[in-house]
Amino acid sequence: MSLQTAMNLMAWVEFALWTLFGFLFWARKLHLRFPAMGIYLALHVVTMPVLLFLFYGQAQHWLSNRCFYYYYFVYWAVYIASAILLFFVCIEVFRSALSAFLGLQKLGTVAFRWAALVSVILSLSTVSFEHSRALILADIGSRLMRSVSILELCLLAFLCLSMNALCLSARDMAFGISLGFTLISTNDFLTASLLSRNHSLIEPLQFASEAVILLTLGMWVAYSALPEPVRRPVVLPASSTLLRWNEIASALGHTGTQVAVQPAEGYALTGVERVVEGVLRRNLKKRESET
Secondary structure, X not given: OOHHHHHHHHHHHHHHHHHHHHHHHHHOOHHHOOHHHHHHHHHHHHHHHHXXXXXXXXXXXXXXXXXXXXXXXXXXXXXXXXXXXHHHHXXXXXXXXXXXXXXXXXXXXXXXXXXXXXXXXXXXXXXXXXXXXXXXXXHHHHHHHHHHHHHHHHHHHHHHHOHHHHOXXXXXXXXXXXXXXXXXXXXXXXXXXXXXXXHHHHHHXXXXXXHHHHHHXXXXXXHHHOOOOOOOOOOOOOOOHHHHHHHHHHHOOOOOOOOOOOOOOOHHHHHHHHHHHHHHHHHHHHHHHHO
16 A cells, blocks of 8 residues: 555545544533534534545546645635634633632633733734735744644643642543643644655655544544543642632632721820820829929
8 A cells, every 4th residue: 555545544534533523522512511622623524524625626637726726725724713723722621620729710711811812922923924825824824823732732731730639530531632632733843843854754754643643533532432530529628728829819800898997086186195194194193202
């Protein structure tokens, strides 16, 4: 079997795994817990056959010569939409991991959104608008995906470091989603880095990259098919620092009942009068003793 035939077969296997994962994800109603992930899956399941049709239509000359341009714009439009959805998927995973600490969840979500906004602004600020419209589309998509990939790596590092404190299992769907996207991001980083150094490795690296994607999809299918363990309740001592942080984060932004505290009327004047009376009494006693 030639490498091109294997790549074609792997592309159809990838579509089948996306479809199976989407079916299991929606059948278990995980889209209610991760709505952005549900939209992300629906986007890939719907658009992947269209992209495959346009790609093979161009290769086999089924369609007009402009088929390549249709494929190019559809591909990058889906790529940019996927990058935007991944920002919301990261927030959903973060909120699910901190579901036991509502205060930290709320405060961390706000900080996460600001970090994502700053990352997007910094990424788009380096886009060169001197290129043609097609190249600008690819440039924007690449920079957005690069920034969201960094967030995915940071999110997985956070989950790994805080699994014991959050009582989060490695079989939890939130951890599985984060691990899968981290594998895909690392795969993209390594592939792009190696291709920039040696262009003769295009076909082997594409084969390895597709194999990693299939492995990730297979892992997600297993996560969706197997029963998810019940999340253990988080038990902390009353003096726990994490519990105090959660209480402080819960209190932020809540004004509650406002009570006006005012000094008693004439308080300052009464204090001065008492001091003066004390001095006068001491002077009188001193004079009486002298006489």
